Amino acid sequence: MIVAEQAMTIFSSLLDRYESVRSASMALAEPLSDEDCCVQSMPDASPIKWHLAHTSWFFETFILEKFEANFKPFHPAFRMLFNSYYNGVGARHPRARRGLITRPSLAEVEDYRSQVDARMEALLLIAAAPTYIPSPELEQLITLGLNHEEQHQELMLTDVLHLLSNNPLYPAYTERRMEPAASAHALQWVAVPEGIVEIGHAGGGFCFDNELPRHRHYVEPFELASRLVSNAEYLAFVKAGAYDDPSLWLAEGWDWLQANNISHPLYWHRSKDSWYEFTLNGLVELDGERAARHVSFFEADAYARWSGARLPTEAEWECAASRQAALSGEAGQAGSVRLTQLLDTGWQWTCSSYAAYPGFQPAAGAVGEYNGKFMVNQYVLRGGSCATPPGHSRLSYRNFFPSHARWQFSAIRLARSAA
Amino acid sequence: MIVAEQAMTIFSSLLDRYESVRSASMALAEPLSDEDCCVQSMPDASPIKWHLAHTSWFFETFILEKFEANFKPFHPAFRMLFNSYYNGVGARHPRARRGLITRPSLAEVEDYRSQVDARMEALLLIAAAPTYIPSPELEQLITLGLNHEEQHQELMLTDVLHLLSNNPLYPAYTERRMEPAASAHALQWVAVPEGIVEIGHAGGGFCFDNELPRHRHYVEPFELASRLVSNAEYLAFVKAGAYDDPSLWLAEGWDWLQANNISHPLYWHRSKDSWYEFTLNGLVELDGERAARHVSFFEADAYARWSGARLPTEAEWECAASRQAALSGEAGQAGSVRLTQLLDTGWQWTCSSYAAYPGFQPAAGAVGEYNGKFMVNQYVLRGGSCATPPGHSRLSYRNFFPSHARWQFSAIRLARSAA
Amino acid sequence: MIVAEQAMTIFSSLLDRYESVRSASMALAEPLSDEDCCVQSMPDASPIKWHLAHTSWFFETFILEKFEANFKPFHPAFRMLFNSYYNGVGARHPRARRGLITRPSLAEVEDYRSQVDARMEALLLIAAAPTYIPSPELEQLITLGLNHEEQHQELMLTDVLHLLSNNPLYPAYTERRMEPAASAHALQWVAVPEGIVEIGHAGGGFCFDNELPRHRHYVEPFELASRLVSNAEYLAFVKAGAYDDPSLWLAEGWDWLQANNISHPLYWHRSKDSWYEFTLNGLVELDGERAARHVSFFEADAYARWSGARLPTEAEWECAASRQAALSGEAGQAGSVRLTQLLDTGWQWTCSSYAAYPGFQPAAGAVGEYNGKFMVNQYVLRGGSCATPPGHSRLSYRNFFPSHARWQFSAIRLARSAA
């Protein structure tokens, strides 16, 4: 139950956030042509135009359809065309065929966005009016819609990077620098003692359903690496012949290497003795000080084995990161070893299969399909990447991809059991 | 050896034709957006932008590179990027990935066309100059290039039709009527007596190498249908349960039906008891008087078997059509049965596998890859379609596609052996 | 370090066990013809002849090669031919082609077994001699080899069941009754309180490396079903339309249903209104009181969701089962609810992805490939089945299969979180 004054504050700030998130999506599409925005480079990746439409579809279908008086869809076919995977909403256009939709055009999708925005803003203004008491569900759904759109903002970057990587001309997405400066300090280990810890989202603020419920977990003593594995370190692994040595790989990973003829991270290129990396800024020389990224779970696992370490569990990752956050508040932290590159460089593969937390309950209705139905045959990644919108991720955040996926900014943070 | 005056005439008229053919390609792209021109709907079909670039590549690679003083390519990577299948030219971008090339943009490809046109026109002006004696090869290659471009004009229409057919909104390529009026007269049979006939291109004018050499062939007496099988006739075949009766089909055709769940021509749609057809003008009610098209060789063969007839050989087709052409010149043809819909409605499947004529010699060099290397596991279609540029086809013309291909305007003309 | 007297006892009893296990494998092949033993019905399943040879290969390669004086292989090619997946041993015949090996014949493989047995028995007699002090590794490897062979005994039955299920004549493996009598009592729930529990093999006796190290785990309070889901219960799920309702399924499971046209457990057959099940005794009427088996993880998960429960974690399963075992020793257990069908009916899918226990270390050398390299994209099953050799399984035993596998005797035991 939200009282009127709270509602005013909540919905006013939600309106600000709505406008900011929605315009950020458009800004990401700004360097791209209509053609760049239309094409789909593989079934896992979606066209930019589809992302722009689908995120609007989310607001139209889950919010406007329910809360708008006299709801009338922008286009009756869009309900099917831009449904991603919600069986509860009805039929959907097949994922692998999203790139065949040359019409509606990008301009029409921008019109769609504008209309949805106008209607959403009207709804938010009413909700923020002093005499109005909106339903808590409205706030929750809008917040979910904005977090959903931020997830798609990251996907827009990973998907367009994949598209451009398929072009033998190696075009850049932008000339603007997309990452913080590189700096690989000497790797140190952050020790965490054994004990029962609490895992999962705590306190206020938004989280996805898969971060709940917060629950207890027993961890053995362990250590977590202070930074991600660097390109230089990963290159040593490549040069050591690791991609030709089955003893370093999970059996399924080894088969995957052979079947796909894989010998290095996804966007690496070798030209004689030099190594290059395709990035959002085009093809650049491989920078040994940057974090190695675009590796699969199989590669992360093999690297860890080769280096005498292992991947952390997601509980270990969250426990160590939360501990640092808690301690940071206290005085006298100078000199202690710190975990860096937690949220802004690359998602960090854990050895935890993506599964429900004890007591997990998906939301009722179609939005309940958001997370739960994907909890099989995927591995959890923690942290965030250079493509994650600032403020979007948090320490309890659970990203997840299949063990062979590489087109995300996926990286490696090592762990080891305490001696 | 071309003497100067002839050359003037030849190259002046070639210049006119060059400009006309090249602008016709651009006109075909006119109703389409950048997005429409970029996307590839299946490996067999190419993006419009690729067609526009590749036809320019043909002139640049086979003519400018050889005849232009101080040749410098428009872009060094285009040689690979827009090579279709000429191993003699070197590497090529894989066919199935043509649709991933969002850059160069459509505008850049139009610049490429303009520059190639300017350089080709300069070459043609020099060749047409009174004091200049150009090589006969130049004329032959330009003529080949123009006929090549006309083939791609037809493919532009069939490929964009396929692309749009994958859009659940059923968008039209154009509102402009793309076909002559329908009119299915009562089917009659044109009888041809047995004898040795000559097959292959004769007389002057251009032809492709696969139409040569003209050679003798013995034909048994036969009859050829006066028109193509109509939609109404083909619908009767569908309604008779033909797609469920293996006895009507070639074994491989039957397997193909089952594997692809096929029960009607490619662009037909059923909604309750009504039938529709997706066309360049969008989704329209099936017109029983029009010719049935977008059928595979398997379907054409099965229809012929069901109707108690058969498909003609390509020699029968050419012999009957040439005979009519020859007789037409003579007096007193009134009242006789005529072959209609020869060149302007739909390509007509023959039962002839695509093979070399006796004594066939492909041209030397990379252009020799034009036709010969495809002479296996394809069937010959004769005639022409509503998408064929006027004047492009002729009675000796040999089109060819695999037995399962349906995205061309492929139709059925029946034959039967004389009683 | 084993002292001589201990060694005498250990190796004498090992010799008995060796003879008993080895002859049990031959007994399983007894009802089968040479043809039955040669054919491979899918890449996941192996021919019986291959199982008979590979289990001998294990002793020859890992034990005789190391411990036998003047080792000479039975046949030099067998090292490659019957290597299953040990990269450390060298090349191997591809798994999917095991069924093409018609030679060596079954009789030759029986000769191979006999020779290996004679050599192993000689080795064991020497080891059991009073004056001899054998290495502990020898005992460990023989014990591993016998447990390995018992695993293959179960696979012989599941693989031959799959082979015979592909025969439209529905032949029986045997007339001998292969299962205990059916009896589905009313399902009850066994409650387990929260707390830190120890998981993993404890005490003496053999275990596989993946059951170690024993370690602590925190469990929330939960309840485990007293028996497996019965055929009658699963049939209700089928009849309720569950296979047509995407809301019950994991997304990947739903796609798997569609792609493979699945609507019931693997060996069920419907004929009008009657249901049958193909078993080792041939096709029999579906017995509602027996446990439903040959279901995938996807089906187990969907059934649990439909019934308002969930699958247990492997820690929950082991904790509840161990607790019952411990309490059983105590007095006054009359009247309490008991877990039945733990080890002798069907392997029970857990919701735990197969992963290393904290501190897991695979053995050195090629035998280290036994378990660790399969710890990805598989789910743990606990318990045992009617095909498991008596005494082979135990409460800490971890079986594992991919989420779509169904040819094992895989069953469902429900769990639920405590209210």
Added chain:
Amino acid sequence: MIVAEQAMTIFSSLLDRYESVRSASMALAEPLSDEDCCVQSMPDASPIKWHLAHTSWFFETFILEKFEANFKPFHPAFRMLFNSYYNGVGARHPRARRGLITRPSLAEVEDYRSQVDARMEALLLIAAAPTYIPSPELEQLITLGLNHEEQHQELMLTDVLHLLSNNPLYPAYTERRMEPAASAHALQWVAVPEGIVEIGHAGGGFCFDNELPRHRHYVEPFELASRLVSNAEYLAFVKAGAYDDPSLWLAEGWDWLQANNISHPLYWHRSKDSWYEFTLNGLVELDGERAARHVSFFEADAYARWSGARLPTEAEWECAASRQAALSGEAGQAGSVRLTQLLDTGWQWTCSSYAAYPGFQPAAGAVGEYNGKFMVNQYVLRGGSCATPPGHSRLSYRNFFPSHARWQFSAIRLARSAA
């Protein structure tokens, strides 16, 4: 209408032939074990046991079922189980799963053969009785059945060769020499003048429906090679780098090479600088004087192109071979160039796609499926091979396989157009 005396003679000799053909099939299986006879090495090849059963099925289904009083099938399921491809007979067991049928056993299939033989012999004795006037159809069907069985005798050898070739132990089918002595004389050219020739079966004796009707054909002047291309000649082609030169190949052939990693004929093996060939006698050193075999149409075509020749049309082949046969009867043939290796060494690829002869009519009923429905996307081979039963083939015989097929004894005879 057969009068009684003729019938006596006809059916008496048919009985002899029946017994001879049927026992020849059993003789082919004699060197093989039950396991050898059960396994299927690829969908194109069938198990020996299946061949033995299917050829009996042919007599039971097409003859006994029609002509036997009180027909009762040996086993009701065999009608489906051993139906190869006759839709007119009803359901059939899928081709690719023939190898999964371990039951009925080989012994049971031999019983099936014996019973069918006894019933067929009874039928033949009645038909040969002086007072009985049998239907001409009976004679025709039995003759068809025997020729059908002879075709399967060849397939038994090609299929078992393929099976054994998949065994890394290289086992021999038999020690008995399976081929005539090698002898590659210097290649000469047999010239044939232009003209209208008659093609197709003529005169008395059995032929398959696809050899009819005999019809006229115009041939240009051409020359045909006196012998097949030898292993030594083909090895020169391999060593010249032909498998790496796309200009020698049909486009589809080149793609097939790349996709399947092909660099020599199917059963060739290279070990350092020596070449071996897997044969029915096991692995032997490549004999340069023998004919190159187990090549695809693509390879035959590429070899011909490389050598400056081409493949003959089937009309050319038949015309040249018939001409020699006709002239051989005349006096004074000494000294002239002769075509050798026509029928006993290897089937000879022609460049003719397999198609109906003008006026071709398949037989009524299910036996009409024998040939006609395969007339698409296959190429005709003429002659016969070392695996063809003596007397089975003839100059008008039309064998046919897809362009990539290699497991038959397929060879190359060159042709060239007259200068």
